[in-house]
Amino acid sequence: DQQVKQNSPSLSVQEGRISILNCDYTNSMFDYFLWYKKYPAEGPTFLISISSIKDKNEDGRFTVFLNKSAKHLSLHIVPSQPGDSAVYFCAASDLKGSGNTGKLIFGQGTTLQVKP
Amino acid sequence: DTAVSQTPKYLVTQMGNDKSIKCEQNLGHDTMYWYKQDSKKFLKIMFSYNNKELIINETVPNRFSPKSPDKAHLNLHINSLELGDSAVYFCASSFRRGLGTDTQYFGPGTRLTVL
Numbered sequence: 001d002q003q004v005k006q007n008s009p010s011l012s013v014q015e016g017r018i019s020i021l022n023c024d025y026t027n028s029m030f031d032y033f034l035w036y037k038k039y040p041a042e043g044p045t046f047l048i049s050i051s052s053i054k055d056k057n058e059d060g061r062f063t064v065f066l067n068k069s070a071k072h073l074s075l076h077i078v079p080s081q082p083g084d085s086a087v088y089f090c091a092a093s094d095l096k097g098s099g100n101t102g103k104l105i106f107g108q109g110t111t112l113q114v115k116p
Numbered sequence: 117d118t119a120v121s122q123t124p125k126y127l128v129t130q131m132g133n134d135k136s137i138k139c140e141q142n143l144g145h146d147t148m149y150w151y152k153q154d155s156k157k158f159l160k161i162m163f164s165y166n167n168k169e170l171i172i173n174e175t176v177p178n179r180f181s182p183k184s185p186d187k188a189h190l191n192l193h194i195n196s197l198e199l200g201d202s203a204v205y206f207c208a209s210s211f212r213r214g215l216g217t218d219t220q221y222f223g224p225g226t227r228l229t230v231l
Contacts, residue, residue, distance in 0.1 A: 102147060
């Protein structure tokens with residue numbers, strides 16, 4: 001009963017093109033969503049987040065879209081660069097329900113490969 | 117000058133042994149976490165401490181016990197290790213409790229292999 005799922009284990013795109021990573025969730029109480037990026041032999045690092053009161057948040061080449069009715073979020077990377085090759089984790093939180101403890105529910109990650 | 121560090125990086129041990137993983141953060145954060153990345157690659161929260169107070173305690177076997185000697189350290193002790201405990205364990209920290217949107221900073225992980 002995984003509440004956050006990333007159904008594509010891997011994605012390969014050409015440098016300069018758009019990368020779209022997808023994430024689905026089941027818990028309608030989730031109100032805060034994040035993307036983390038992970039390189040081999042390192043821990044995940046925060047990339048971008050979005051509150052449930054918004055449907056889009058942008059930071060440079062990275063944009064996260066939230067579709068609450070579909071319980072779906074996506075991360076767009078434009079343009080993709082070889083240095084973006086990593087594992088991307090989607091995470092969600094029920095801020096009120098968790099008592100603002102910072103409890104995050106993670107997906108299983110999608111490995112992105114950007115080819116030069 | 118590592119922000120969140122874990123030792124050891126790799127740990128190979130026999131079933132039934134007791135082992136500890138140490139975590140230290142030099143960010144001045146109040147809250148620390150332990151996550152387990154299982155064979156299916158999901159990162160799952162195990163415990164969280166805020167200023168030495170346990171605030172998250174997920175359903176994990178009581179063979180796992182976190183210990184926080186001070187707010188900069190959160191160690192994980194595992195007794196009577198089992199094959200299913202093999203995983204990568206990540207420590208993380210965030211600035212303060214009460215703001216669940218604070219960014220969590222992760223350590224590099226400890227790969228535990230139980231033979």
